[in-house]
Amino acid sequence: MSKHRWKILDYIAPSIALIASVVAVIGSPKWDDKASGLHKLTALGWATLAVGVLAFIATCIVTARNNRERLQEKKTRERIASKGKAHILSALHHIAVPLMSDYIFGRDGLKPKSAKDMLTAERHLKLGSLDLNSVSPYAAGDFKEIRWYRILEDSARDGSTEMITALQIFVTYLPADVIDTATKILECEFVKMHLFHLHDLVNANTHIDPNRVVPMFMLFSKEKSMDERGYWEFWNLCIKLEDLCKASS
Secondary structure, rough: OOHHHHHHHHHHHHHHHHHHHHHHOOOOOOEOOOOOOOOOOOHHHHHHHHHHHHHHHHHHHEEEEHHHHHHHHHHHHHHHHHHHHHHHHHHHHHHHHHHHHHHHHHOOOOOOOOHHHHHHHHHHHHHHOOOOOOOOEEEOOOOEEEEHHHHHHHHHHHHHHHHHHHHHHHHHOOOOHHHHHHHHHHHHHHHHHHHHHHHHHHHOOOOOOOOOOOOOOOOOOOOOOOOOOOHHHHHHHHHHHHHHHHHOO
């Protein structure tokens, strides 16, 4: 009910202004040249002035109300956008953090603290030499062994699904650069063509010897191999998205 009363104010100001205009046009004289000072205003003149003042006050009230509503709407959108960024960031970590595992880098003193650390040649080489077919230190709910390729691929797929869901829910509230960067990560060659197909890579290289070593990147040379293409792009996008999601709205 209160909301409806506030909406009525939208019509009061123009209505009063219209009344003032009508009075000014058809009313009797509002100015007495024979009088002096404020007495020159006739009763109708004072009435016209009062109507004008009321119109001004009503306009100020409506403007203040609209400004408050816009401010409240802005705060609400910022709050929702902040939640959306948190979901995007969580999904990103779901994809990227397993690739930065202590079990991969810890023993050699190369433990990465952030996505920026993954851009060094030493860590790139270390991750690339990870045997995807080896048993990871993690275990499934049934305590069965989990190999690295399954850990990394499942994390990439689950994280991507989370990110897509977050984009769908918060798309109208998130900044364009956040949406653009998140989408580029989802479409990144390293994610779509490598992480999503680690099981294919392992299966293709273990059909004769089930225990064969299958490194993360099959080829190492000065030129980019098909497996590592997109690696640098992926981590640079991760850095950018983290910065965007952590930045204040």
